[in-house]
Amino acid sequence: MKKIIKYVLLILGAAVFAYPFLWMFAASLKPEIEIGGFSLWSSNFSFKNYDQVFARIPIARAFLNSIIVSSVTTLSVIVFGSMIGYALARLNFLGRNLLYYLILFTMMIPFQITLIPQYVLMVKLGITDSYLALIAPTMISTLGIVMFRQFFMSIPQAFIDAARIDGCSDLKIIFAVIWPLSRPVVITVAILSFMASWNEVLWPIIVVRERTLMTLPQIVTLFTIGGQAEALLGLQLAAATLLALPIIVAYSFFQRYFIDSMVSSGVKG
Amino acid sequence: MKLFQKKYDRSAYLLVLPYILFFLMFVAYPLVFSIVLVFHRWDIVTPMQWVGMKNFERLIHDPLFFKSVFNTLTFLLIHIPLQIIVALGFALLLNSKIRFRSFFRTIYFLPVVVSGVVVTILWQQLYSFDSGLLNKFLMIFGIPRIPWIVSPEMAMPSVAIMATWKNVGIYIIMFLVGLQNISPELYESSNMDGATRRQQFFSITLPLLNPTIVVVLILSTIGGFSLFIEPYVLTGGGPMQSTLSAVLYIYNQAFYFNHMGYAATLGFVFALVIFAVIMLQKKAVEMESNS
Structure with a gap:
């Protein structure tokens, strides 16, 4: 009896978290008048709402922009993060502790305080409305550095010494010796940074006004609140589905990595 | 092997240089500039205007x-x-x-x-x-x-x-x-x-x-x-x-x-x-x- 109650609660919970997404997907395929119902099925399913979304906003271009911005950001975060994490973990240099404290200090600064000055910096550099403005402030992640440093400290010195005797440079040691040994942390930092970048809205809204440079979440947001969707639910839900789908597909393949990344970043961050 | 650890690794500075630049641009500069901004009135187009503590007075009210x-x-x-x-x-x-x-x-x-x-x-x-x-x-x-x-x-x-x-x-x-x-x-x-x-x-x-x-x-x-x-x-x-x-x-x-x-x-x-x-x-x- 107790067991049954447990399963009922677990299944109810699953319904609460999953049903709204299924409903959203189904509703995005329905004609506007049928959307209010609970049903996940309609005999009038069609892609008309999607056609409308593609016709009204440059969403394919926004998708490409998001892919570019998120990929470059992620690559930069793991490459620079590894270099700095390696220096902090394995090299001896004057000011190493000071630098580490500086990084921990940076992590504690609330973004509310730097948001406006960072925008002003973009204006002064004349790079608003550019990929550079979208990418530059997130090219290095302090959380990434801390996670790399911690992992790299556990790698046996023998690997590094052997590579040095072979005449490897630091860069070669990092990317040819350490990276293959550090798969989990590289994947974790990559997932965290890609997700954060893919889902970010506030910064794009501030620095990009040019429609062809907008990111996917940005254009979906402005489409929904800006009146272009004309309060048509089907269009809004279709746009939302297009934004959710890539990350849900990635999640279904790498769910364990996603969950572990998010939880470990929360504990450490 | 001890030799490696005793001396400083100069190459480390090259590796951490990206962070130093990043810190100066996106952390230090904004922090300093935010202190400047709180004492000014500014619409980002016309020149800044010094207003002393006015922004804080406005905030309390x-x-x-x-x-x-x-x-x-x-x-x-x-x-x-x-x-x-x-x-x-x-x-x-x-x-x-x-x-x-x-x-x-x-x-x-x-x-x-x-x-x-x-x-x-x-x-x-x-x-x-x-x-x-x-x-x-x-x-x-x-x-x-x-x-x-x-x-x-x-x-x-x-x-x-x-x-x-x-x-x-x-x-x-x-x-x-x-x-x-x-x-x-x-x-x-x-x-x-x-x-x-x-x-x-x-x-x-x-x-x-x-x-x-x-x-x-x-x-x-x-x-x-x-x-x-x-x-x-x-x-x-x-x-x-x-x-x-x-x-x-x-x-x-x-x-x-x-x-x-x-x-x-x-x-x-x-x-x-x-x-x-x-x-x-x-x-x-x-x-x-x-x-």
Whole structure:
């Protein structure tokens, strides 16, 4: 009896978290008048709402922009993060502790305080409305550095010494010796940074006004609140589905990595 | 091999150079410039104008500043307890001997990975007064409709419920990890002492989950003060400014009114408020665990 109650609660919970997404997907395929119902099925399913979304906003271009911005950001975060994490973990240099404290200090600064000055910096550099403005402030992640440093400290010195005797440079040691040994942390930092970048809205809204440079979440947001969707639910839900789908597909393949990344970043961050 | 460790590695400076440049541009410069901004009036087009402490004077007399702090505290007071209770409940269920555990885990975590924009567009429909699914669901049981996001009293609690739905997956897993780290021997020996399930929960489980609860507290507090996209899309800060969040207010001042100086002042003061709230929470938790 107790067991049954447990399963009922677990299944109810699953319904609460999953049903709204299924409903959203189904509703995005329905004609506007049928959307209010609970049903996940309609005999009038069609892609008309999607056609409308593609016709009204440059969403394919926004998708490409998001892919570019998120990929470059992620690559930069793991490459620079590894270099700095390696220096902090394995090299001896004057000011190493000071630098580490500086990084921990940076992590504690609330973004509310730097948001406006960072925008002003973009204006002064004349790079608003550019990929550079979208990418530059997130090219290095302090959380990434801390996670790399911690992992790299556990790698046996023998690997590094052997590579040095072979005449490897630091860069070669990092990317040819350490990276293959550090798969989990590289994947974790990559997932965290890609997700954060893919889902970010506030910064794009501030620095990009040019429609062809907008990111996917940005254009979906402005489409929904800006009146272009004309309060048509089907269009809004279709746009939302297009934004959710890539990350849900990635999640279904790498769910364990996603969950572990998010939880470990929360504990450490 | 000792030789390697004794001397300084000069190449290290090249490796950390990107961080130094990044720090100067995106941390040091903004911090210094925010101090400059708080003493100026500036619309970003015409030259800056020194106004001394005027921005701070304005802030103390600004009802919307206090409103946005009050709104954030309302959010936290509902969001944090709800999040802890729901997360702990599901974690306890998942921690017992059940099948399909990883399936349930995957589903509960789904809203965490999806963009806040998607969640908000979806919940805007769920919360709709006339045609929303939640009210239709209530009406099946004869419960009167709730003005989720149209009444100023309900709007912020509704945002808090939505945010809990979106984020609770992380905390379910965190509590689950915490539960699995508790040694089963503790329960066995208390069983022999004749402790009831209830006593075990309050004297073993809960105290040992304390670190996780602290993490939930701090992350939710930071999250509450970062709230932007949810009210921006769901309510635009309304009705009657009841969902005007800290970041939304900064955004409005900076980009609707072009009050860069005042927006920077708000950011500065909000940062201090965040520190104060987190310090208070830490103190409270320490006192709690000492008593």
